[in-house]
Amino acid sequence: MERGLAPTKDSAATAVVGAGVVGGAIAHLLAKAGQRVVILEGDSVGSGSSGHGHGVVSLIGKDFRPGPHFELGCIGAEIYPNYVAELIEDSGLDPMYHRLPSLALAIIDEEERIFREQFELHKDRLELRWIDGDECRMLEPRITEDARGAVLYEHGQVDGYRLSLATARAVEQLGGRLEMRKLVGLMSEGDRVVGVQHAGGQIACQTVVLAMGAWVREAEAWIGWPIPVRPLHGEVLNVRLPGPRVRAFILTARHGPILQRKDGILLVGSLGGVTMSGMDVDAKHVFDPHDTSPPVFDLAAHEENGKFMIERALRVMPALEEADLVAHLAGVRPLSADRMPIIGPVPSMRGVIIATGHGTKGIHLAPITGRMVAEMILNGRDLAGVPTDAFSPSRFQPAVGIGA
Structure with a gap:
């Protein structure tokens, strides 16, 4: 940690570190409120999990824990259409939400x-219906004859990469800026952050938002506080299927999804979903939050995994045999120790806010995370109606030696 700030003319009110969907949404809403915002990105816009995620804004499945996590998902889904409309107006780009x-x-x-x-858990909260296999095939005739039934439920889907591009464009249109610079440290005076140091210099600021996705643990030494986030490897296939568009999003627990994107591309298969990964989703922690072993960043698309995803998807929709492969994408998602996002001020350093650890639901939760963090920065309070305390970084206490 550097002490004090060298003389510099470069400044902003807030520096957001990370130009994925979460960092982008935060920066967009701050810039829209009139703040001088800079986004720092060491790779490229949407280069992390935002670029290979499925973009599903759904509440059925085990991605959300019961309680505050699920409530956050509900609020996030509710605000999505309005946020996208706002983003299109501010950026001129369509993130392909539908x-x-x-x-x-x-x-x-x-x-x-x-x-x-x-279905039983959420039928009183959401508009759900259980339908049998024949009804499934009436909706989408190419579904396998082996279908036993499904929860029928309407929801949205968005392209995470285009969403990231749109937020970055909106920030620039609203007077903020995007700096393709890698953060290398924070500047402080006493227990308060006063700026950031990147590979090319320094930027003075009053607030820093760490939205670094799976790479956020790099910041632990700077802030003296644990950020128990590990990279969760994920892969997906982009294909074109001849014939009419698939008429429904298809989600499974063990065979991966088949998701019709707005532009006609189908997103097929998954390795990084909570059930596909094989983790114990009901455990308090899916890994030891005090584990400091080096994380493994597997960013490669593996041929054997592609074959596995195709094999599983063909059991759901045999017609995919005729599909043409467009792309095989891979990356890592930021998985927190308890599978819930880490959002809020860092107890060890005033002016630093963490926004990461969203796991498989970062694209889903990006707009609501943006609103939560913007409210903290602009008005110094929690967003009304959101169980913010449940996601605070303070729930993970330092082990002996952290930040010493």
């Missing part, structure tokens, strides 16, 4: 158990 009927589809016993439990 809504379709969705099938949380079961073709094996385990999937039927999972989705019937989800």
